Amino acid sequence: MNSQYNSSVKDFLIDEVLRDFTNNSKDPHLLEQISVLRNEKISEPVIYVGAGTCGLGAGAAKTLKSVRKYIEEKDIKARVIETGCIGLCAVEPIMDVQIPGYNRVSFQNVTEDKVDEVLDAVFQLEVPEKFVLGQFDQSDTRKWDGVRFLKDHPFFAPQKRLVLKNCGIIDPVDIKEYIARGGYKSYIKAINVHSPSDICDIIEKSGLRGRGGGGFPTGLKWKFANREESDQKYLICNADEGDPGAFMDRAVIEGDPHRLIEGMAIGAYAIGATKAYIYIRAEYPLAIERLESAIEEAREYGLVGEDIFGTGVDFDIRIKKGAGAFVCGEETALMHSIEGKRGMPRPRPPFPTTRGLFGKPSVINNVETFANVSEILLNGADWFASTGTEKSKGTKVFALSGKIALTGLVEIPMGTTVREVIFDIAGGILNNRKFKAVQIGGPSGGCITEENLDIQIDYDSLINVGAMMGSGGLVVMDEDTCMVDVAKFFMGFIQRESCGKCIPCREGTKRLLEILESITSKPDAANTEALDRFKGVMQIEKLSQVIKDTSLCGLGQTAPNPVLSTHKLFRDEYEAHLYDRQCPAGVCQNLKVYKIDVDKCTGCTVCIRKCPVDAIIGSKKSPHFIVEDKCIGCGACYEACKFDAIEVV
Amino acid sequence: MEKNRESGVVMETKVREILDRYPEGRTENLIPVLQDIQETDGYLSEESVLEVSRHLKMPASKIYGVATFYNQFRFAPLGKYHVQICCGTACHVLGASTVLEEIEKNIGVKSGETTKDGLFSMEVVACIGACGLAPVISINGNFHAKVTGESIKEILDNYRNQE
Numbered sequence: 126m127n128s129q130y131n132s133s134v135k136d137f138l139i140d141e142v143l144r145d146f147t148n149n150s151k152d153p154h155l156l157e158q159i160s161v162l163r164n165e166k167i168s169e170p171v172i173y174v175g176a177g178t179c180g181l182g183a184g185a186a187k188t189l190k191s192v193r194k195y196i197e198e199k200d201i202k203a204r205v206i207e208t209g210c211i212g213l214c215a216v217e218p219i220m221d222v223q224i225p226g227y228n229r230v231s232f233q234n235v236t237e238d239k240v241d242e243v244l245d246a247v248f249q250l251e252v253p254e255k256f257v258l259g260q261f262d263q264s265d266t267r268k269w270d271g272v273r274f275l276k277d278h279p280f281f282a283p284q285k286r287l288v289l290k291n292c293g294i295i296d297p298v299d300i301k302e303y304i305a306r307g308g309y310k311s312y313i314k315a316i317n318v319h320s321p322s323d324i325c326d327i328i329e330k331s332g333l334r335g336r337g338g339g340g341f342p343t344g345l346k347w348k349f350a351n352r353e354e355s356d357q358k359y360l361i362c363n364a365d366e367g368d369p370g371a372f373m374d375r376a377v378i379e380g381d382p383h384r385l386i387e388g389m390a391i392g393a394y395a396i397g398a399t400k401a402y403i404y405i406r407a408e409y410p411l412a413i414e415r416l417e418s419a420i421e422e423a424r425e426y427g428l429v430g431e432d433i434f435g436t437g438v439d440f441d442i443r444i445k446k447g448a449g450a451f452v453c454g455e456e457t458a459l460m461h462s463i464e465g466k467r468g469m470p471r472p473r474p475p476f477p478t479t480r481g482l483f484g485k486p487s488v489i490n491n492v493e494t495f496a497n498v499s500e501i502l503l504n505g506a507d508w509f510a511s512t513g514t515e516k517s518k519g520t521k522v523f524a525l526s527g528k529i530a531l532t533g534l535v536e537i538p539m540g541t542t543v544r545e546v547i548f549d550i551a552g553g554i555l556n557n558r559k560f561k562a563v564q565i566g567g568p569s570g571g572c573i574t575e576e577n578l579d580i581q582i583d584y585d586s587l588i589n590v591g592a593m594m595g596s597g598g599l600v601v602m603d604e605d606t607c608m609v610d611v612a613k614f615f616m617g618f619i620q621r622e623s624c625g626k627c628i629p630c631r632e633g634t635k636r637l638l639e640i641l642e643s644i645t646s647k648p649d650a651a652n653t654e655a656l657d658r659f660k661g662v663m664q665i666e667k668l669s670q671v672i673k674d675t676s677l678c679g680l681g682q683t684a685p686n687p688v689l690s691t692h693k694l695f696r697d698e699y700e701a702h703l704y705d706r707q708c709p710a711g712v713c714q715n716l717k718v719y720k721i722d723v724d725k726c727t728g729c730t731v732c733i734r735k736c737p738v739d740a741i742i743g744s745k746k747s748p749h750f751i752v753e754d755k756c757i758g759c760g761a762c763y764e765a766c767k768f769d770a771i772e773v774v
Numbered sequence: 775m776e777k778n779r780e781s782g783v784v785m786e787t788k789v790r791e792i793l794d795r796y797p798e799g800r801t802e803n804l805i806p807v808l809q810d811i812q813e814t815d816g817y818l819s820e821e822s823v824l825e826v827s828r829h830l831k832m833p834a835s836k837i838y839g840v841a842t843f844y845n846q847f848r849f850a851p852l853g854k855y856h857v858q859i860c861c862g863t864a865c866h867v868l869g870a871s872t873v874l875e876e877i878e879k880n881i882g883v884k885s886g887e888t889t890k891d892g893l894f895s896m897e898v899v900a901c902i903g904a905c906g907l908a909p910v911i912s913i914n915g916n917f918h919a920k921v922t923g924e925s926i927k928e929i930l931d932n933y934r935n936q937e
């Protein structure tokens with residue numbers, strides 16, 4: 126019966142919704158069917174649980190189990206839907222409840238043990254205040270008294286959600302709901318009424334720029350490929366998301382995979398490609414699973430495959446799993462990796478639009494770039510361009526993490542200030558500590574400090590202050606973060622990930638890392654290395670310039686940025702490490718000196734047994750002593766001492 | 775010795791099955807083939823690499839060249855519980871290095887190694903995409919969020935106690 130229902134819905138969606146792309150029908154019967162598929166008009170309760178990677182990490186699987194048990198035990202006829210992530214990672218697991226006749230309402234921190242409490246209340250038409258996030262704004266159903274709308278929540282109010290529109294709201298692996306919400310209409314319209322070059326024009330006019338970091342105008346890139354003559358062209362989606370601290374591409378794929386597929390289908394048509402690849406990191410198993418299932422559904426609906434909707438357009442799509450190499454996010458390396466080779470970049474030109482995958486003209490774009498496309502075609506280039514700044518149009522999704530109150534995903538109009546994002550949307554710094562900096566752009570980016578918090582976020586203004594958009598990871602740091610340590614972290618990352626092809630990148634970043642290690646490592650007794658340390662720090666800028674100027678690919682060209690940025694903005698911290706041999710934030714372990722207070726020490730010998738390097742001497746019942754030269758600053762003794770006799774100075 | 779040979783035979787049939795899914799034997803299939811083998815075996819054994827070499831008509835040295843380039847591939851068997859600890863930016867800032875130290879101390883091996891009893895293996899990874907819940911670790915694909923040097927002991931003990 127179910128399959129019969131599904132196939133009649135399928136016919137309805139294909140014949141009356143998709144094929145009828147120009148006609149915005151007012152037929153009440155049709156509108157009602159659509160609102161049923163959108164889960165706006167429901168006949169039995171629906172319970173939604175945010176089950177993206179982040180939700181599952183917070184315990185959503187257990188929440189789901191409790192929900193299913195609850196409805197079974199109480200014999201309630203209700204549907205349970207697993208959605209993607211709505212963006213508020215900090216308060217997951219998130220559960221929404223919708224009962225017939227009422228607005229859908231969203232609850233936070235619903236761990237398995239809280240499910241009964243929340244559901245009991247809602248089924249008695251009460252909204253437990255402790256958990257409520259907000260209610261949806263629906264037109265035909267009853268409002269819950271005294272409950273704010275979700276869109277008025279301070280986290281959501283300043284956002285403008287195009288790319289994340291459906292994330293956390295719809296069932297990601299139900300194509301019916303995506304179509305009922307306007308999905309695939311742009312694609313069917315595009316292949317029926319627009320020529321490929323029309324599409325390139327519209328995208329160019331919208332001002333959409335690549336969201337993968339470079340910010341290259343997407344329409345222009347498509348035009349280059351469109352103009353190439355070739356028996357085969359390829360379209361590639363870069364879902365490698367290598368910046369550690371960025372997770373927006375994962376969230377889009379897990380929460381709304383059809384949006385990506387539709388954007389890619391339109392892109393492929395615009396450049397004349399019939400084959401497409403999605404290169405996605407293997408570390409995202411859930412995203413891969415949802416993509417696979419979404420592609421399968423799209424195939425069943427005739428939206429992927431041959432002769433789509435009788436237009437003669439072919440479009441096939443394949444998933445390629447990455448194998449864990451940051452450099453494979455670089456476009457030429459990525460293509461080598463798809464070809465089964467070592468993922469090493471090559472010089473450009475020729476650009477991929479001329480000679481790309483398997484030597485054929487290819488366009489490569491980021492997930493978020495593609496996710497904007499259907500919305501632009503649906504609403505027009507001017508509509509899209511009306512949001513944002515002069516040179517950066519539309520919105521950008523940012524992944525907020527680090528020492529921030531509300532971690533998660535936000536989508537804001539370009540031109541929003543960094544301060545608004547961190548303090549208004551995300552609630553400021555964790556535990557009311559003092560803000561120090563926000564790192565933006567990952568291993569290629571830089572830091573923004575208090576002084577520049579009011580800059581408007583767009584591609585150019587970020588570069589002006591020594592940072593860059595990158596993929597949109599914002600890692601917030603507070604007074605307890607050591608900036609030298611952060612620089613060292615990024616250099617260590619780059620060192621491991623450099624493909625080794627060019628000497629400045631391979632060896633130069635190694636030298637940079639050594640310099641940072643020398644100033645954070647334990648002072649030697651004779652202080653013989655002091656001179657090397659000074660020399661090293663003096664060379665940071667020169668060495669960085671050489672690496673930037675002489676590296677082949679973006680990885681090397683931007684590798685010194687985190688060091689340069691912190692060195693410029695936090696010179697005092699570098700100096701404290703260098704001259705005073707101290708870490709002001711108390712992070713660099715090797716610079717900590719542990720001492721035993723002879724008055725407090727009872728001589729219990731616990732610390733001796735804990736010390737991994739035998740740096741503590743002393744006999745039972747008499748005060749102990751730490752041999753500074755031997756101590757590696759691990760802190761084991763400090764944690765072990767029950768008499769507070771060990772102090773850090 | 776005897777036992778080894780036997781497990782070699784079993785492995786080969788599995789590798790064959792995987793290779794049969796890629797009948798064309800094109801270079802393009804190398805990475806997916808290696809990924810599939812690793813998914814079933816947990817690592818790339820010498821025998822399976824040789825088998826792939828014959829199938830794709832590609833020297834084994836070249837296959838190792840590709841496999842070693844990527845962080846994903848392992849050449850030693852995994853433990854029963856595979857602990858992945860994220861050392862991405864967000865996790866680092868929130869104290870992943872303390873967690874890492876604690877794990878190393880607790881199970882007694884470093885990244886890329888497996889304990890002698892085969893119970894645990896450990897691997898440092900760069901971001902598993904749950905930065906909002908940092909620091910994050912994943913054990914056999916199950917995420918544990920906001921771990922600390924303290925909580926990790928309990929988590930590992932829970933797995934130990936399942937034995």
Ligand SMILES: Cc1cc2nc3c(=O)[nH]c(=O)nc-3n(C[C@H](O)[C@H](O)[C@H](O)COP(=O)(O)O)c2cc1C
Pocket residue numbers: 334335336337338339340341363364365366367368451452453454455456457489490491492494596678679680
């Ligand atoms: C080292 C390096 C890593 C990169 N990683 C990514 C990535 O993970 N995701 C991405 O979309 N682009 C990444 N890029 C940028 C791509 O090379 C390419 O510019 C981008 O995918 C183009 O898409 P867009 O125009 O839609 O931004 C990286 C570039 C470099 C140099």
Ligand code: SF4
Pocket residue numbers: 452469470622623624625626627628630631676677678679680681682
């Ligand atoms: S700059 Fe670095 S990563 Fe890029 S090609 Fe050269 S060595 Fe490889």
Ligand code: SF4
Pocket residue numbers: 721725726727728729730731732733748749765766767768769770771
């Ligand atoms: S553990 Fe504390 S009290 Fe005991 S010997 Fe060490 S310093 Fe003294």
Ligand code: SF4
Pocket residue numbers: 719735736737738739740741751755756757758759760761762763
């Ligand atoms: S800090 Fe570590 S190395 Fe130093 S004395 Fe204490 S236990 Fe030993």
Ligand code: FES
Pocket residue numbers: 369370371860861862863864865866900901902903904905906908909910
């Ligand atoms: S940095 Fe650890 S999950 Fe992203």
